[in-house]
Amino acid sequence: MVRWFNRRAGVNDEQKRPEGRDLTDLLAHNVRWAEGKRENDPDYFKRLSALQRPEYLWIGCSDSRVPANVITGLEPGEVFVHRNVANLVHRGDINLLSVLEFAVETLEVRHIIVCGHYGCGGVQSAMDGHRHGIIDHWLQPVRDVAESAKDHLEEIADPEDRMNRLCELSIEAQVESLRRTPIIKSAWQRGKEIYIHGWVYGLEDGLLRDLQCDAAP
Structure with missing residues (x-):
């Protein structure tokens, strides 16, 4: 049992904890x-927190x-991550652009990986003909890719x-969108060696596949 305080009524109500895994x-x-x-490594967190x-x-x-981190076998601190529905690169997305600028200018990453996956619910929702709410606006780039590759x-x-x-074509389109951002263009003009890659992940076999759509200076 968990005790909840009902502020409106000013009393404590006892309710069963919602079913499912306990947060504890x-x-x-x-x-x-x-x-x-x-x-395994007494200095692990000291080293991780330092840089x-x-x-x-x-x-x-x-x-x-x-x-x-899990599917690439990387440790915390080895990959900077931005995630959104259907791994899209909206060039007006301040969240993504802030991450991109910080990664390029401050962290000085050398590789940017756009990774989607087969069976993506976002891609499916973009094409199923139903209304889903605000996500429909977000997924418009997927429909644009589908229209351009209709035949x-x-x-x-x-x-x-x-x-x-x-899914593959959308990933390739996001690589192209990244390549055209002022952040990447400026970095390349200043001689930064940054490489952009498009990968797709298979949920059924756990394998990453390189789509060979790289962009480089």
Whole structure:
């Protein structure tokens, strides 16, 4: 049982805790994780807290099944991460642009990876013909890609294969959008060696695939 304070009524109400994993489980897992790190490397957190200098900026999908550190085998501090629905690069997105500028100018990353995944719910929602709310505006770039590649996509008979191909094409389009941002253009003009890559992740096999759509100075 958990006690909640009803401010409007000015009384305490007892209710059952919502079903599902208790948040204290997460805190307990954190304690075990931190203790394990210290046992294996006593200076781990001291070293981690002293400096953040990752080589990679990861622009990925918000999907909870695609955690950048886990699927690349990288430790905390080794990859700077920005995630949004369908891993899109809106050139008016102040959040993304702030992350990009900080990664390029302060962290001085060398590689920017745009990573989407097959079976992306955002890509599917962009193309299912239904209204979903404000997310419809966010997903417009996916529909733009689909329209520009309409003939190519219609040649793919299997609906799942067609949607996965659209996921790939959208990733390639985001690489191109990144390449055209003033932040990247300015960095390249000043001689910074920054390379942009497009990858796609397979939920069914856990593998990353390089789409060979790199952009370089």
